[in-house]
Amino acid sequence: MKDVIIATKNRGKAKDFETLLAPYGIRVLTLHDVAEDLDVEETGDTFHENARLKAETVAERLGKIVIADDSGLAVDALGGRPGVYSARFSGEGATDEKNIEKLLGELKDVGDEDRTARFICVLAVAGPGLQTRYYEGTCEGRIMRTPAGENGFGYDPVFYVPNEERTMAQLTPEEKAAVSHRGEAIRRLEEDAGELFGAAD
Numbered sequence: 182m183k184d185v186i187i188a189t190k191n192r193g194k195a196k197d198f199e200t201l202l203a204p205y206g207i208r209v210l211t212l213h214d215v216a217e218d219l220d221v222e223e224t225g226d227t228f229h230e231n232a233r234l235k236a237e238t239v240a241e242r243l244g245k246i247v248i249a250d251d252s253g254l255a256v257d258a259l260g261g262r263p264g265v266y267s268a269r270f271s272g273e274g275a276t277d278e279k280n281i282e283k284l285l286g287e288l289k290d291v292g293d294e295d296r297t298a299r300f301i302c303v304l305a306v307a308g309p310g311l312q313t314r315y316y317e318g319t320c321e322g323r324i325m326r327t328p329a330g331e332n333g334f335g336y337d338p339v340f341y342v343p344n345e346e347r348t349m350a351q352l353t354p355e356e357k358a359a360v361s362h363r364g365e366a367i368r369r370l371e372e373d374a375g376e377l378f379g380a381a382d
């Protein structure tokens with residue numbers, strides 16, 4: 182069993198990574214396991230910048246290779262918002278529920294045709310002696326008018342995936358892994374995984 186460190190405190194993300202990496206016999210460690218006290222300020226304007234900040238700060242602290250994930254929801258009718266601010270959309274003390282409420286409020290008068298959106302995920306891999314690398318994934322969908330489904334996290338209950346004819350939160354973890362932005366980014370990283378993390382046991 183190999184350990185891979187994901188520089189995140191988001192338990193929903195961590196679960197996504199567990200599902201994605203379990204087939205390779207990889208155990209996921211997060212900041213809750215390796216550096217609970219570390220809070221990296223996400224001061225960047227782009228997913229790449231914030232992913233780099235998180236990956237490089239944690240890699241430097243631990244002296245190990247780490248993966249960071251910066252991700253979010255871009256809604257066309259909102260000019261790409263909430264984007265890099267997805268986690269903080271509803272302001273101080275934001276929760277998934279409050280973020281969804283704000284999103285549905287802003288889209289209240291937007292017709293079905295114009296509710297297109299995408300999830301974006303940028304993974305950064307940083308480590309000692311390594312030039313930081315990036316892997317990107319996206320997932321196209323539409324914003325529902327009411328939440329549906331219990332799985333996943335964040336905006337998953339209001340993100341409808343046309344090909345699956347269900348919301349992201351109505352998919353099983355394995356189904357989400359197959360279609361999500363995070364899944365696509367991990368599959369791109371896979372090509373370099375042997376070199377970065379050593380051959381799987």
Ligand SMILES: O=c1[nH]c(=O)c2ncn([C@@H]3O[C@H](COP(=O)(O)OP(=O)(O)OP(=O)(O)O)[C@@H](O)[C@H]3O)c2[nH]1
Nearest residue numbers: 189190191250251252253254267268334335336337
């Ligand atoms: O419904 C969703 N399904 C997903 O699959 C997903 N991926 C990202 N998001 C949203 O985008 C924010 C990331 O912001 P983010 O990258 O800064 O992460 P975070 O602050 O939650 O944790 P950390 O990794 O920074 O510790 C999250 O909180 C969510 O609101 C998602 N929502």
Ligand SMILES: [Mg+2]
Nearest residue numbers: 191223251268
């Ligand atoms: Mg964050």
